[in-house]
Amino acid sequence: MIRSSVTRAAAALAGTAIALAAATPALAAEPTGTVEHAGSATAIDGSYLVTLKDGTQADNAVAQRLTTRYGGTVGKVFGHAVEGYTAHLSARQAARLAADPAVASVEADQIVRIADTQTSAPWGLDRSDQRALPLSGTYTYGPSSGVTVYVIDTGITITHQDFGGRASYGYDAVDGDNVAQDGNGHGTFVAGVAVGSTYGIAKSANVVGVRVLDNNGSGTTAGVIAGIDWVTANATRGTSVANLSLGGGTSTTLDAAVRRSIAAGIPYAIAAGNSGVNAGTTSPARVTEALTVGATSRTDAKASWSNYGSVLDLFAPGVDITSAWRTSNTATYTGSGTSFSSPHVAGAAALYLAAHPGASVTTVNAAIVAAATTGVVTSPGSGSPNRLLYTPSLSS
Numbered sequence: 001m002i003r004s005s006v007t008r009a010a011a012a013l014a015g016t017a018i019a020l021a022a023a024t025p026a027l028a029a030e031p032t033g034t035v036e037h038a039g040s041a042t043a044i045d046g047s048y049l050v051t052l053k054d055g056t057q058a059d060n061a062v063a064q065r066l067t068t069r070y071g072g073t074v075g076k077v078f079g080h081a082v083e084g085y086t087a088h089l090s091a092r093q094a095a096r097l098a099a100d101p102a103v104a105s106v107e108a109d110q111i112v113r114i115a116d117t118q119t120s121a122p123w124g125l126d127r128s129d130q131r132a133l134p135l136s137g138t139y140t141y142g143p144s145s146g147v148t149v150y151v152i153d154t155g156i157t158i159t160h161q162d163f164g165g166r167a168s169y170g171y172d173a174v175d176g177d178n179v180a181q182d183g184n185g186h187g188t189f190v191a192g193v194a195v196g197s198t199y200g201i202a203k204s205a206n207v208v209g210v211r212v213l214d215n216n217g218s219g220t221t222a223g224v225i226a227g228i229d230w231v232t233a234n235a236t237r238g239t240s241v242a243n244l245s246l247g248g249g250t251s252t253t254l255d256a257a258v259r260r261s262i263a264a265g266i267p268y269a270i271a272a273g274n275s276g277v278n279a280g281t282t283s284p285a286r287v288t289e290a291l292t293v294g295a296t297s298r299t300d301a302k303a304s305w306s307n308y309g310s311v312l313d314l315f316a317p318g319v320d321i322t323s324a325w326r327t328s329n330t331a332t333y334t335g336s337g338t339s340f341s342s343p344h345v346a347g348a349a350a351l352y353l354a355a356h357p358g359a360s361v362t363t364v365n366a367a368i369v370a371a372a373t374t375g376v377v378t379s380p381g382s383g384s385p386n387r388l389l390y391t392p393s394l395s396s
Contacts, residue, residue, distance in 0.1 A: 033098025036107040038091065040357050041146030041239075047075075047109035048094050051084040056102050058083040066103070070096045117141075122199055123298055124317030124344060128391045131373050133300065142395025144202035146357065147350040149194045150235060150242040150266075151343070152227045153187030154217060155180040156209030160188060160331075162196035162324040163207060170208040171230040173223040183215035185326040189333060190245045192324030194343035194350070199323040199332075201347025201391065205354070213246060221248070225257045237265030238358035243346040244284055245271045245339035251283040258284045267353075267364045269293060269346035271338035273307035278383070280311045287311075291349070291365055294380070295319060295341040296388060301378045306338055308381025313365070314372045315380065316344035316389040344389055352394040367394060 037043055050066070052058055063074045063085040071093040075086035086109065089097065098106035118125065121139035129140050150170065158167035169180040182188045187209060192199040195207045212227035213219040224246065231242050242261065247270075262268055268290040272279040279285040285292050288311060295306040295318025302308065303319050318341035325331035349364050356363070371394055372387035380386050 030096060031099040032095035033100075033103070033106065035091070035094045035098055036105060037110060038094075038108050040108060040110060041354065042110040042143070043108040044110060046088050046090070048087050048089050048097075049084060049107045049109055050087055050097065051082055051104045051107070052102055053104045054083075056083060058085055062102075063087070066097065066100060069100070072097075118198075118203075122322050124193070124321050124340075125199075125201060127298075127300075127317050128201065128344060128348070128389050131390065132376065135298075140392060141201070141203060142351055142355060142392075144195070144205040144347075144350045144354040146239055147202065147353045148206040148208055148235065148240050149191070149202065149343075149346050149350055150208050150210055150231045150240060151187055151191045151194065151346075152210045152212055152224065152231065152242060152244050153190050153246065154184035154213045154215070155182035155187045155211035156191045156207065157182050157188045157324070157326040157329070158209065160192070160324045160326075160329050162192050162198050162200070164197050166195065166204070166206045167191065168206070168208055170210045170234065171227060172211040173226040173230075174211050174214050174219065180209035180211035182209065182211070182326045184213065184217050185333060186213070186217055186245070186339065187211070188326045189323040189335065190243060190339060190343045193321065193340055194243060194347040196324055201344055202350035202354070205347070205350040219246070221251050221254050225254055228257045228261050231266065232261040232264050235266050239353055240266050241346050241349040241353065242266050242268045243270075243343050244268060244290075245337075245342045247271060247273050247282045247285050249283065250281065250286070254283045255287050258287045259289055262287075262289045262361050265361060267291065267349045267361045269342045269349060271342040272312055274305045274337050274339075275307060276305050277307055278309040278311075279307035280309050282307065285311060289361070291345050291368060293338060293342045293345045293389075294384065295336070295338045296377055299378070300376045300388065302380050302384070303336065303338075306341075306381070308384040310383040310385075312384050313369055314345070314385060314387040314389055315377050316341040348389060348391050348394055351391060355395045
């Protein structure tokens with residue numbers, strides 16, 4: 001009898017619950033908005049900037065009312081340069097607040113630093129941060145942490161002191177393993193120009209060595225494509241850049257591999273080549289979706305051996321460049337080539353992505369081309385754009 005009574009009571013309660021459920025409308029999902037710069041490498045956890053829509057005056061009462069509605073605490077209220085306030089919120093609270101009709105935007109607070117200046121800078125870096133000659137002897141640069149440059153080359157000496165622990169192995173298409181040790185020096189040099197603490201454009205970016213050329217500096221199209229394929233599979237879209245300081249005859253398949261990698265969201269800087277011919281006759285330099293780079297000297301003249309033509313996007317320093325070398329953890333080397341112009345631009349792309357994480361390839365490329373100094377390259381070659389790399393504005 002007791003068991004039966006309990007069973008009947010449970011059934012009655014269950015029926016009531018079902019009836020209530022049927023009578024209660026489903027709760028709509030709470031609206032959320034976009035929180036700008038959420039997930040940025042420089043975002044400050046839990047701290048947000050709230051801007052109110054036009055016509056809503058920011059004061060403490062408004063800020064408290066909005067923040068109380070969604071949770072969190074008010075920090076500083078603004079009312080002059082901007083109508084808004086700071087708030088300490090969880091990520092969920094920030095997203096809910098961003099959807100409020102009175103709110104124009106919610107933005108993650110970020111760390112801001114003074115731009116560092118390198119004295120006695122290598123001339124290529126020095127030239128990249130000023131509009132005109134003469135050289136100033138310094139290089140002023142922005143942050144680049146949180147971005148990775150993939151150097152598809154002869155490998156990297158990852159223990160070199162100029163990388164400061166930021167270098168790692170990716171893939172070795174020559175030996176078929178993941179130890180992309182540099183037995184030539186070219187890849188280490190290129191990596192140093194891109195991210196070296198002394199010789200590099202983007203001094204706090206990470207670098208990954210992808211070995212597709214052997215110790216003699218030679219490789220196959222298949223090997224290069226294998227390296228590009230690995231990068232495409234492993235790089236993170238919006239925080240990665242690839243550099244190809246290599247080339248040869250035309251290859252539709254190689255060009256297609258680069259294009260597909262770019263379509264996956266990875267910007268590419270590519271050396272124009274050193275044969276003094278139109279770069280449109282070589283692969284992968286002729287890939288128009290990439291940033292193809294010619295070489296200039298200390299006097300802003302196109303290097304006599306630099307390839308040229310309409311497939312170029314810009315020039316960068318490439319004569320008598322000094323960078324890291326493979327023979328020891330402190331070794332350096334001075335050389336010339338569009339191979340060393342290209343990583344200047346790869347580093348520039350890293351600077352841009354550090355300031356604009358998640359930017360599309362089209363946006364990255366357009367920013368670098370638009371920032372370049374125009375009209376200073378002498379004898380750029382038939383069809384070549386007269387644009388020289390300029391980096392300061394890329395970090396803002």
